[in-house]
Amino acid sequence: MRAQRRFAKRRIAWALALACLGIWLAVATPGVVRAHALLVRSLPEANAELAQPPTTIELWFSEPLEAGFSRARLLNSRGEEVPTGAASLDPSDATHMSLPLGQLGPGVYTVAWQTLSAVDGHEWYGSFPFTVLNPDGSRPGGEAAAVGGGQRGELPSAGEVASRWLALLGGALFFGTSLFQTIVVPASRQADATHPARLAAHARDLALRAVWVAVLAVALGSWLQIVLQALRLGGPGQ
Numbered sequence: 001m002r003a004q005r006r007f008a009k010r011r012i013a014w015a016l017a018l019a020c021l022g023i024w025l026a027v028a029t030p031g032v033v034r035a036h037a038l039l040v041r042s043l044p045e046a047n048a049e050l051a052q053p054p055t056t057i058e059l060w061f062s063e064p065l066e067a068g069f070s071r072a073r074l075l076n077s078r079g080e081e082v083p084t085g086a087a088s089l090d091p092s093d094a095t096h097m098s099l100p101l102g103q104l105g106p107g108v109y110t111v112a113w114q115t116l117s118a119v120d121g122h123e124w125y126g127s128f129p130f131t132v133l134n135p136d137g138s139r140p141g142g143e144a145a146a147v148g149g150g151q152r153g154e155l156p157s158a159g160e161v162a163s164r165w166l167a168l169l170g171g172a173l174f175f176g177t178s179l180f181q182t183i184v185v186p187a188s189r190q191a192d193a194t195h196p197a198r199l200a201a202h203a204r205d206l207a208l209r210a211v212w213v214a215v216l217a218v219a220l221g222s223w224l225q226i227v228l229q230a231l232r233l234g235g236p237g238q
Contacts, residue, residue: 046128064094077142170217
């Protein structure tokens with residue numbers, strides 16, 4: 001009797017551990033989904049008015065960047081791209097991007113950037129203007145260029161929603177099956193002591209099928225997320 005009580009307590013402990021893990025995953029996942037490599041600061045700063053033109057644009061982001069998919073460009077007030085050097089990441093700091101410039105004349109310029117986070121694989125876009133003043137200190141004419149595409153919205157697409165829900169439902173089914181096997185099946189076997197072996201075999205068969213469905217759902221949902229991400233970045237070849 002004492003051994004049965006110890007076994008029951010152990011089952012409850014395992015069930016609580018699995019439940020806590022499932023809750024932690026449910027709480028942690030939205031934070032990961034919302035994460036992006038956002039602009040933290042820049043030189044020159046947004047809306048700065050400079051007496052001397054800068055020779056480089058320095059950008060710092062909230063997360064390390066993927067070099068092959070993170071870039072920056074410079075636009076003039078007419079929306080035309082100004083020739084610059086290639087944007088590069090600091091080898092010692094993957095959150096730091098530099099864009100070398102040529103000689104800039106007075107005018108209103110817009111820095112447009114695109115990032116892909118090396119932490120979670122999410123891309124983000126943004127822009128900010130700055131002004132190079134005339135030699136007499138007056139402000140040149142013109143307005144900041146409108147950057148095509150703008151900021152990517154917080155709301156995911158329908159395909160992203162479906163793929164994420166598929167993966168989450170698969171995870172929920174996996175944890176639910178574990179809890180069912182740990183708590184419900186042993187209790188049912190004690191309630192129906194006449195056919196414990198048949199009940200255990202039936203429950204094991206159902207659990208195995210549920211686990212396979214859960215694994216397939218998680219794999220398919222994750223694969224769809226990768227495919228959608230690749231399409232946004234220019235195709236699966238990227």
